Structures are given as structure tokens and as C-alpha cells.
């Protein structure tokens with residue numbers, strides 16, 4: 639077993655510790671697009687700390703995760719739900735939504751308009767500036 643693999647396993651274990659809390663919080667819905675009845679995965683909102691951190695984790699569907707993982711596959715129209723998720727009371731959901739809007743706003747006028755409406759406190763704003771998605 640390679641070192642990298644062992645590390646991944648360790649991290650996975652760390653994440654599964656609070657998996658139940660995440661499932662409760664998300665109510666079996668993707669915390670971004672609110673799709674339900676689909677497989678959900680844990681996504682860590684960057685910057686990723688050495689230790690898995692519950693407050694950086696969100697439960698999202700594989701479609702959202704797939705596009706976050708592979709920016710070339712991003713379909714801007716798909717991400718219209720950011721208009722709702724940017725108001726989430728769950729900080730990492732809000733932060734990733736704003737970071738994604740900032741990315742989309744380079745091409746999409748609607749994303750820029752949403753960014754003008756969003757309210758973030760200082761901590762949220764500082765975090766969103768640290769998220770380098772792509």
C-alpha cells in the first residue's frame with residue numbers, strides 16, 4: 639500500500655466520523671442543488687486543512703461534485719440553483735456557492751448580478767476569497 643493511499647484512507651476515516659451529522663444536516667438532499675433520492679458524497683470546501691473539518695464539509699450529489707472536480711465539464715445553466723444556495727445558513731455551502739458564482743461571473747451576466755445581491759459577513763467573505771476552486 640502506498641503512503642498516499644494510506645493517507646487517503648485516514649482522511650476518509652476522519653470524514654466518516656461526522657458523516658452522520660452531515661446526513662442529518664442535509665436532510666438527504668444535495669446541499670447545493672437540493673436534488674434528493676440521489677447518491678450524496680462528502681465534499682470538502684477549500685482550503686483543505688490537514689485534519690478533516692466538519693465545518694468545511696458539505697454533502698452534495700455526484701453531478702455537483704463531478705463538475706467541481708472537472709471544471710471543463712461545468713455547465714453554467716446547471717448552476718442556476720446558486721441563486722438559492724448562496725443564502726444558505728450553512729457557511730461552507732454559502733462560501734462554495736459564492737466562489738462558484740465568482741467563477742461563472744467571468745462568462746455569465748446572471749452570476750454577476752447574483753453576486754451583487756449576496757450578503758456575507760467578514761468571516762464568510764475572507765473564506766470565500768481563500769477558496770481557489772480552479
Ligand SMILES: [Zn+2]
Nearest residue numbers: 668671699702
Ligand atoms: Zn447537487
